[in-house]
Amino acid sequence: MTGDPLAVARRHYRQAARLTEPVAAHGSRWDAGRARLDAAIDGIAAAQDGIHQAQRQWLFDHRLAVAAVDVQRSHAALALQFPQFARQVPAFTDSHLSLPDTVIASSALYPGQDLPPALHSNTAAFHAGGILFAAAHLPRTEALCEIGAGYGAAARLWLRNPVRRPRLYLLLDFPESLFFAELFLRLEMPEAEHRYLLSAADAAGLSGAGSERQPVIAYLPVALAGSIADLPLDAVLNSAGFQEFGPDWLAFYRDLLDGMRCDRLVSHNLCLAPVGHVPDRVNPFAPLLGPRWRPGAIHFQPPLDVVQSIRFAAQIQFVRHDTEPGDLFGRLLQGAVETGFDHAALIRLLYLAPAAAPDDWLHRFVHDGLRFLGYLPTEFLFLLQRHRDRAAAAGRSLSPGLQQVLDSLEGDAARMQEAADAARALDAPPAD
16 A cells, blocks of 8 residues: 555554454553553654654653664674674664664764664664574574564564564554554555555465565554464564563463464563562563473573663573473473572473472472572562462462462562562652
């Protein structure tokens, strides 16, 4: 479809907004955020203004004004994390459509080097970290689906980067986000074929569509997520999205992933954060996946999470297997007990803990994990509470030792949350 990108994106948004979504409540962050976005979309007078609103005003970015040294540090961190791609890192660039005060020219970063004119930002570097992690660990990236695609910044970089370029990139999100993504990507990538999916039939022609030179960018409202269940995909991607969903949405995406023709998920979300550390966190454990999904490659605290956002997070590649993991949790737990825990071992065990895990296994895992970490992460508390609830549903109680551990940790968590809330209240600016 040709025409004014702003008018096209606005028309698609209004059509998608009428669709019935599978989950009514969106959580404290997105319920209010979607209402504000809806009110703003009609008032956008020019496409460039819409993109700048997405980057500065709304929920999509942690974009900052940066100096050359800031981006140089981010590039150095990426080169250390992914030495096989170190030479390509400077080619992960930002858009000329971005806020001028948040981008910096290549000539300022690499004076004296013969590099093509380009712009850089903290956001482009952050998305480069996700792309390079995926490129390092995924066998194929020709057809990708991003859950929670924001305004399309990661999609643009996937389709313009020097390492991997998919032929099909599907953005699955709320209609409000897709409005900004379609607006941005139609302006940024006029050479691509843009398809907005408004019915299940619209998704039927995506298999095999697109090429590296003329990729297909498909925009899929979450109301129609089930329409791509039979679409062969190389991977599903999510960055800082699952951590913002409530339990019903997490369950929805768990079931969606279980039913898709895709056996790879790349997640970059909060992980092993102390109780009370992240004030706007919606859930204590994300993503939640079915028992056939197992973590493969794990990078805890990727360098750019430390350099830029200062949050506890992990990049994890999950692989879906044909069978459930059996006693893998017990065997890996025994190995960790004998050789010592590290962050990757803890995260792997968190995702492998079976529904029917013996109490003494969880007791040992939590005991040794807490001793290694030195603090209480939200995932440990969630795991024990879920285990207690499952035991109660089966008509049994926890062992006295494990119940005592849970009682103690719940008391600790309440005190930690109270202290964190009090500290934030002291730091908050005075009310007018």
